[in-house]
Amino acid sequence: MAFDYDLFVIGGGSGGVRAARVAAQDTGAKVALAEEDRYGGTCVIRGCVPKKLMVFASGYAGLAQEAQAYGWDVSNRGFDWKAFQKKMHAELDRLEGIYRNLLKNAGVETFDSRARIADAHTVELADGTRKTAKHILIAVGGRPVKPAIAGAEHAITSNEIFDLESLPKSMLIVGGGYIASEFAGVMNGMGVETTQFYRGDQILRGFDDEARTVVAQEMVVKGVNLELNTNIAEMRREGAGIWVKDTNGVERSFDQVMFATGRAPNSDNLGLEDVGVALGRKGEVVVDEYSQTGVPSIYAVGDVTDRANLTPVAIREGMAFVETVFKGNPTKPDHDLIPTAIFTQPEMGTVGLSEEEAKAQEPIEVYSTSFKPMQQSFAGQAEKVLMKLIVSQANRKVLGCHIVAPGAGELIQLAGIAVKMGATKEDFDRTVAVHPTMSEELVTMKTPTRTG
Known part of the structure; x- marks a missing residue:
């Protein structure tokens, strides 16, 4: 059977773009990629890159004081969120352009469209157009999810924090993982009165106890109001703020609330189960050690597989997929000892x-x-x-x-x-x-x- 493409990639994040580009560039494969949102995925558009820029920005807060101790005559006259935000989004636009050009220069045909699986070798775009491919790669990533709490719709997630119209005076961040803890430091550094709730005994569960304890203690020293063994019981919009009652019975209001309590794979409504691709308990695409699903022509890499949810890992998985499928060199992505x-x-x-x-x-x-x-x-x-x-x-x-x-x-x-x-x-x-x-x-x- 003649296919339209050797490879069709669904998802334009780091893993999908790398796999598409290398397959086309290194092996001459005919490759297409569909992305319904912006190219670059979570990392470039709403994750590591803008987050790290915000970490950099917030880190300057104490430098004026430190510089004075070293003899410099400097002062901190406050942080201009709008000026920073404008430059940050310009940088994201620039990076997205690079991703698009990498694909174009490699000869990958791109579709700015949602895509779903119609059968083992067919992808259907949002307008109903169907494309066939010998191999299909699912690289659609994941998304933040809110807990099932009444009033949760009034809160934001890490997706929306980069687009705030203005910085709130006070903010509650709910969660104890790295995203919650990173943004607690960022918002505190930018001058926001920051409170962090975590339902467990200590933030950064799963990391070394001594190390995470030092991080937590230093966050508190820097001004974060960290409340452990605490969660939201109820919340509702009250005027311009959000009223919150916590699980200890304390009531207060915040200008903004952000949930960073978990992420879910973007596997919904892709038609995967209809063609026999198994999904796990959290909706993750089940793959073997070569990233192959139970349908031989369909593979998956990155956060949608919920293995090691890190950008460099998705890229490694994409490279291993190309080695295995297009270069005849069966390669398992190495998930051991990841820094x-x-x-x-x-x-x-x-x-x-x-x-x-x-x-x-x-x-x-x-x-x-x-x-x-x-x-x-x-x-x-x-x-x-x-x-x-x-x-x-x-x-x-x-x-x-x-x-x-x-x-x-x-x-x-x-x-x-x-x-x-x-x-x-x-x-x-x-x-x-x-x-x-x-x-x-x-x-x-x-x-x-x-x-x-």
């Missing part, structure tokens, strides 16, 4: 096992130090950083590395190489320290803080 940065304030970088995970697996040694870095200490600021290594007693391998510090994301990328290569504690010890730096502590900790 991760959480752009809280303070920033956190992590790779490998937490102390708790490692202790449950085998006997370990923990090397940990917390201190005030030179730059902030000189300026009279109390900010603490943490450097931590988890080491196997049996083979001396570094099982995990956790950093809470300015630039932790940059540091963990390099530490991640060593951990991925199987470096031992003695490999770290043999490395000469770079002095004076914060990260030298990673190679100068000689005595275990504790064993487990």
Whole structure:
């Protein structure tokens, strides 16, 4: 049977665009891609990129005070949200243009349209047009979801926060994951009176306990009103604000409420189950280790599969798909030892096992130090950083590395190489320290803080 295309990709985010571009460019495959919204997906349009720009913007709040401690005559006259927002959206437009051009230059035909699966080899566009393809790749990502609370419609999610008309004077952020915690720091840094509710005992569940505790403590020092074991019981619109009653019975009002309580795969109404593609409990597309669904011609990558929901992982999965299907080189995406940065304030970088995970697996040694870095200490600021290594007693391998510090994301990328290569504690010890730096502590900790 002759198909219109060798590959049809549904979704123009990082994973889908990479797979489409490389398949067309490297193998000469005839490729089409459909995207109903903006090219670049969650990461570029409503995720990592605008969020990181907001993190940068909010981080300047304390620099005037710090600069004065170093002898500079500067002042902080406040933050201009509209000026920043205009530049941020111009940058997103520029990046979307780059994504479109990458596809065009690779020879990928694009459709600015929603698409759904009609059968194992057919895609139907929103106008009813049908296109056939030998292979179909689902790369439609995920979306934030609101909890089933009365009045939840009055709140926003991380999708809408970039488009606020003006900054609220007060804001409640509900959730304890990295998105909630990152935006709590951002809004606080921009001068918003920020409260964060989390229903659990500590934010950033699943990360190393010691590291997330340092992050939480420092967030509070910086001015975030963090309320643990607390959730919204009721909420409603009252005038220009939102009235909230929490699970402890406390009532108050906020100018804005944002839910960051979870995300769901964008698998609805794609026709997947009708053609035999299985969906999991959360709506994730079920795939094997080669990203193939139960329908041999249909594959899926990225957040819609709910494996490791990170942009670089979606890109790796897209590349592995091209290697497997178009280059005859069966390749499994590697989800082991993924370095991760959480752009809280303070920033956190992590790779490998937490102390708790490692202790449950085998006997370990923990090397940990917390201190005030030179730059902030000189300026009279109390900010603490943490450097931590988890080491196997049996083979001396570094099982995990956790950093809470300015630039932790940059540091963990390099530490991640060593951990991925199987470096031992003695490999770290043999490395000469770079002095004076914060990260030298990673190679100068000689005595275990504790064993487990």
